[in-house]
Amino acid sequence: MGGSNLLRFLVVVALGLFGFFLYTLDLFTSTPITAQAYLHLSPTEQIAISDKSAWNPDRRISIEVQSQSKIKSYKIKATTGDGLVVLEQEEVVTNRPEKLKIWLPKPEIELPDGTNLHYEIAITDWSNANFFSGATLLKQLDFIINAKQPTITILAHSPKISYGGSALVVFKIDSVDIKDIQITNGKNTFIPFPFVREGYYAVILAWPLGNTNFSGRIQVSDTALNTRRITIPFIKDTSPRYQASTLKLQEHFLSEKMNSLISEVKAIRYEPELENLTDDFEKFVYINEQVRQGDESIITQKAIEAAQQDAKSTSFPLEWNPFIPLKGYSVVGRFGDKRTYINAANKTSQSLHLGLDIASVKNDNVLSANAGRVILEQKLGVYGNTIMVNHGFGVSSLYAHLSDFLVGNDQELVAGDVLGLTGESGWAFGDHLHFGMLVQGLNVRNVEWLDSRWIKHNITDVLSQAKALIQKD
Numbered sequence: 115m116g117g118s119n120l121l122r123f124l125v126v127v128a129l130g131l132f133g134f135f136l137y138t139l140d141l142f143t144s145t146p147i148t149a150q151a152y153l154h155l156s157p158t159e160q161i162a163i164s165d166k167s168a169w170n171p172d173r174r175i176s177i178e179v180q181s182q183s184k185i186k187s188y189k190i191k192a193t194t195g196d197g198l199v200v201l202e203q204e205e206v207v208t209n210r211p212e213k214l215k216i217w218l219p220k221p222e223i224e225l226p227d228g229t230n231l232h233y234e235i236a237i238t239d240w241s242n243a244n245f246f247s248g249a250t251l252l253k254q255l256d257f258i259i260n261a262k263q264p265t266i267t268i269l270a271h272s273p274k275i276s277y278g279g280s281a282l283v284v285f286k287i288d289s290v291d292i293k294d295i296q297i298t299n300g301k302n303t304f305i306p307f308p309f310v311r312e313g314y315y316a317v318i319l320a321w322p323l324g325n326t327n328f329s330g331r332i333q334v335s336d337t338a339l340n341t342r343r344i345t346i347p348f349i350k351d352t353s354p355r356y357q358a359s360t361l362k363l364q365e366h367f368l369s370e371k372m373n374s375l376i377s378e379v380k381a382i383r384y385e386p387e388l389e390n391l392t393d394d395f396e397k398f399v400y401i402n403e404q405v406r407q408g409d410e411s412i413i414t415q416k417a418i419e420a421a422q423q424d425a426k427s428t429s430f431p432l433e434w435n436p437f438i439p440l441k442g443y444s445v446v447g448r449f450g451d452k453r454t455y456i457n458a459a460n461k462t463s464q465s466l467h468l469g470l471d472i473a474s475v476k477n478d479n480v481l482s483a484n485a486g487r488v489i490l491e492q493k494l495g496v497y498g499n500t501i502m503v504n505h506g507f508g509v510s511s512l513y514a515h516l517s518d519f520l521v522g523n524d525q526e527l528v529a530g531d532v533l534g535l536t537g538e539s540g541w542a543f544g545d546h547l548h549f550g551m552l553v554q555g556l557n558v559r560n561v562e563w564l565d566s567r568w569i570k571h572n573i574t575d576v577l578s579q580a581k582a583l584i585q586k587d
Contacts, residue, residue, distance in 0.1 A: 147239055179213065269579075485505070513550075
């Protein structure tokens with residue numbers, strides 16, 4: 115009897131060891147099943163989505179499954195947040211694919227916006243895992259139903275926008291939520307600013323000289339990627355004309371002014387390319403094009419950063435004074451002038467003048483006509499001593515070639531504060547002021563912002579009209 119029990123015990127142990135041996139073999143394992151959900155925006159465009167997101171059931175969702183052990187079957191079950199089963203589906207995949215696209219079925223009943231919907235997708239492969247029954251991946255998706263399209267209502271806008279100029283639009287967005295607001299002129303994008311009350315926005319757009327075809331649009335998307343796009347009904351004024359000038363460079367200028375400017379540039383920032391240039395005209399080209407580009411990159415970046423900071427605020431000026439920086443000035447260089455410089459050997463270099471050059475008396479006071487904050491007080495290469503002031507709504511004013519700074523970075527200003535004194539620092543020939551206006555980093559026509567009638571008709575009246583409509587709503 116004892117021998118019989120011992121024999122049975124040994125048989126059980128042997129079978130257990132044999133089973134454990136088999137279990138540890140690759141015979142009962144499988145490579146992991148992977149599954150990724152995609153939202154289809156069009157027949158040719160899809161984006162990966164997270165396992166928790168908003169969903170408009172009018173858009174199709176697919177689950178892309180992959181398994182080296184090939185796919186055997188899947189089950190899909192959908193329940194609402196209160197436990198109501200709204201869908202059950204099961205399918206055996208007979209052709210044993212390694213990759214499979216499963217189109218997520220919609221609920222069999224219409225669900226109102228805001229409904230929480232939970233999907234469980236159980237995907238089983240043909241592996242020998244779980245003693246030949248296959249491995250199973252449980253993919254869970256949680257959605258909030260949102261089928262409502264956003265709406266955009268324009269409350270007020272400038273009547274027209276001129277080539278090289280600016281214009282304002284105020285609008286309202288009605289949406290379950292907002293994921294993204296895109297405002298464009300067809301080439302550049304603009305940050306919208308919250309205005310008066312939640313859901314209302316204002317933005318000043320620019321039509322820069324580098325964009326020959328303005329196309330103003332507002333596009334809003336929510337977290338379910340419901341999207342609405344409208345055109346801003348500005349009249350496009352293409353009448354402004356900009357000069358083209360050809361300037362001959364004299365040898366004495368290249369040998370005298372050039373060397374002093376190079377010394378200034380080297381003192382500001384490291385320009386290794388200048389060290390290898392021996393020809394005076396090549397040095398001129400480098401400063402006129404490369405150093406100028408470096409200056410303008412700094413100016414643009416500071417203006418964009420200020421606009422981004424503005425977008426976090428809800429307090430903006432409704433009244434604007436004409437941006438007149440000098441008393442009794444004369445214009446000595448115009449905005450938009452395309453300048454071609456030519457030397458005795460007929461070699462050329464180009465630049466685009468992005469400001470208005472004005473002059474009065476030597477070392478005259480440069481005024482900030484409107485309140486604001488100093489966002490740049492720096493010695494640049496071509497622009498020389500430069501100050502830039504942010505005035506809100508993405509609007510900045512620029513003052514260059516100063517002989518002296520009288521304000522510093524981050525200083526808060528009131529209308530009438532003296533910023534500095536005119537001069538001829540940088541790439542300047544005679545005492546004057548290079549005055550610029552920028553909208554979200556884009557240079558625009560100064561003459562508009564110098565004109566009290568233009569400001570009233572295109573900016574302050576539009577803001578006042580929109581504010582009255584919002585308060586009445």
